[in-house]
Amino acid sequence: MPIYVYWGEDDFAMEKAIAVLRDRVLDPNWISFNYTAFPPEQADAAIQGLNQVMTPTFGAGGRLVWLINTTLCQHCPENVLAELGRSLPVIPENSFLLLTSRNKPDERLKSTKLLKQFATEFREFPLIPPWKTELLVQSVNQAAQTVGVKLTANTAQLLAESVGNDTRLLYNELEKLRLYAQGSNKPLDVDTVTKLVRNTTQNSLQLAAAIRTGDTAKALTTLADLSNASEPGLRIVATLIGQFRTWLWVKIMIESGERNQQAIAKAADIGNPKRIYFLQQEIRLLSVQQLIYCLPLLLELEVSLKQGASEMSTLQTKIIELCQVCRGN
Known part of the structure; x- marks a missing residue:
């Protein structure tokens, strides 16, 4: 089923995943017709979102309905739970439902169990604890590969120590380093990273x-x-x-x-x-x-x-x- 549930404290990593999903689902020429985001303060956001995701798409591409910072996996009223049970199994193949939250889903709730049963992706975006240096270095190397920056083991370690678990800052610093090293195939040295990267x-x-x-x-x-x-x-x-x-x-x-x-x-x-x-x-x-x-x-x-x-x-x-x-x- 085209249902995606994202949660966690790494806002930047989640934003990147949402952008990838949005680009994959939506046709740029039909976004205004097929893309709807419901903020948490909107009355009956969950019910409206479920009704919207059942609506046939207009023009090319698919439909994406996003329930922002939803509490359905922490607290779900009976009427919304009933609507989930009716809607989730029959969402059209070219309609996509995205639910995001900073809080971990409560595995005991019926709504969480329903979403896990039908979700295409049920994914956490956690912040790496600042003291887990090995995981931070691994994250730096993965991000550097994505951005296209060559690092040595020492520069990757230094970058991990400098930005910690701030994924947004990591990508900003890597983009700066990419621009600096443009046209060079050599890995960046420690002196360069020390001068260019803010250390916190x-x-x-x-x-x-x-x-x-x-x-x-x-x-x-x-x-x-x-x-x-x-x-x-x-x-x-x-x-x-x-x-x-x-x-x-x-x-x-x-x-x-x-x-x-x-x-x-x-x-x-x-x-x-x-x-x-x-x-x-x-x-x-x-x-x-x-x-x-x-x-x-x-x-x-x-x-x-x-x-x-x-x-x-x-x-x-x-x-x-x-x-x-x-x-x-």
Whole structure:
């Protein structure tokens, strides 16, 4: 059945997939007749969308009906569920129904089960956690191949550290690098990428390192640099939480007597076991209790920012507390 369900927090990757679907389904000359998007605030958007997708197409190409940010997979009224049951099995072959949402579908709902039963594509667009460097590098290499930019292993690593999991920023930076390297068949070197690409995630990791060593002055300076680069506070916190969680898992495994790097990597959800040696060196002066105490502070920081607390002052206060914990004060 021509039904597509997309969800996830990677808005840019989802936008690209939607654009591909739209270009494939619609004839440019008949878009105004065959393309309809229903925003979530529109009354009875789901019912209207289902009625629209059953309408025969006009002219050439197919029909595309898009329910934007729909809640059908989180909450579905009985009348809409009944309409889904009637419509989904009989949608015409050249009519396409697209449902998008940032939230993961609730697998327990009858509406979700119905959509999974008839969907051509049921696809998630997740953001890669900032601390999963192997997946970030893999994403960089895939994007570079798509854009047509040649990278070395070192430049791919540097780009992953610089843009993190911001897919939109990654493609913007790759497009800049493509224009710079136009006409050259050589892979871009580290110096070129360093000069052209804005670095934010690496600074967040540097912030984590400064906190780990208890260097309050360096931590606050790095935070100021991130703020000047317009790095969102919640993204900074996400990187810190991931890094401290990884350090904690590695420390717990070592303290328990585990020496097998692959076993430690599996427990800490680290793709490359070779990283364990370097992580061990980073946390050799910290105790399990210090790392455990840091996580609630980071979670308090995340909650405060989500509740609308003053971003800079809240970050500064918690970072000072974290540095004190890591110094053993």
